[in-house]
Amino acid sequence: MREGRPSITAALVSFARGVGVHEPIPDPLAGELLPGPLGLALRRVRDSEALRPLGRTLLRYASLGLVDHVSLRTLAIDALVEEGVREGLDQIVILGAGLDARAYRLPALAGTKVYEVDLPATQRFKRARTKRLPAPLAELVYVSVDFGREALDERLIEAGFDAGRPALFLWEGVTMYLSHDAVDGTLERIARVAAPGSLLATTYSIPNPLGSPVGELAKKVLFGLVFGEPMIGEFTPEAMRSLLSAHGFSVVRDDGGDTWAREAGVDRHLAKLFQGERLVVARRA
Numbered sequence: 001m002r003e004g005r006p007s008i009t010a011a012l013v014s015f016a017r018g019v020g021v022h023e024p025i026p027d028p029l030a031g032e033l034l035p036g037p038l039g040l041a042l043r044r045v046r047d048s049e050a051l052r053p054l055g056r057t058l059l060r061y062a063s064l065g066l067v068d069h070v071s072l073r074t075l076a077i078d079a080l081v082e083e084g085v086r087e088g089l090d091q092i093v094i095l096g097a098g099l100d101a102r103a104y105r106l107p108a109l110a111g112t113k114v115y116e117v118d119l120p121a122t123q124r125f126k127r128a129r130t131k132r133l134p135a136p137l138a139e140l141v142y143v144s145v146d147f148g149r150e151a152l153d154e155r156l157i158e159a160g161f162d163a164g165r166p167a168l169f170l171w172e173g174v175t176m177y178l179s180h181d182a183v184d185g186t187l188e189r190i191a192r193v194a195a196p197g198s199l200l201a202t203t204y205s206i207p208n209p210l211g212s213p214v215g216e217l218a219k220k221v222l223f224g225l226v227f228g229e230p231m232i233g234e235f236t237p238e239a240m241r242s243l244l245s246a247h248g249f250s251v252v253r254d255d256g257g258d259t260w261a262r263e264a265g266v267d268r269h270l271a272k273l274f275q276g277e278r279l280v281v282a283r284r285a
């Protein structure tokens, strides 16, 4: 992460879910949250009935499937949030929230308390942009934490989090930017405040998903040198399952893009290039 600068990858994924694979757009507020030309381009496509179908098709291909991957991931996690709220979870912790707009756009979150956790620069940027939005549907609290370095559990409690009641923790598109120790340390902190019954949904990258050294090199150069956010965290599904289990979480599902597409009713998607990212959901015993 470039010191003191908002996350570039947070903007990219926000853009992707602001385009979407089909209607309705997963994140219709992304255009307001994104900076400069990115936000303007997205608003142009979003707000024009005539431009939208062609613009969407072009962006789906031009993004090499990122639009499809992130949109399907968002829909899968949105469905999970709705399910969690239905079962009574009313504290939602969004770890590495970036430009996540769930507190503003998901009606299910009305009446819940949402804690958005991220690095200060990204939060500052997000907070400035949310001035363009109507009030959030949830009670929204910002908590600034650097995973692996700062005490997430203590910061959450200071911010009003109730460790005596179960919560839903979302960690979407973040673990791949962290060292193994930072992921392990953050899980330990989460486990300290996650009451029994809490749910944790996290995405993670599997090693060498493309099976090609060239693809891996391209990924390293793009994310590390161009975006300044190197992808360094990888887990096999077995390693992730045993890490979660070591912190008291039992896996209830672990799947990827094809499952998310089926659940969203999308029969053909372009997300193959990103198939190395999976979503695991685990319950605190």
Ligand SMILES: C[S@@+](CC[C@H](N)C(=O)[O-])C[C@H]1O[C@@H](n2cnc3c(N)ncnc32)[C@H](O)[C@@H]1O
Pocket: 001, 007, 009, 010, 013, 014, 095, 096, 097, 098, 099, 100, 117, 118, 119, 122, 145, 146, 147, 148, 171, 172, 173, 174, 177, 178
């Ligand atoms: C790819 S973005 C994902 C954002 C959001 N979860 C989403 O899916 O739209 C990664 C996010 O992780 C945050 N992040 C990266 N390293 C972090 C760290 N050490 N501590 C806290 N947040 C971090 C970044 O600031 C960024 O917002």
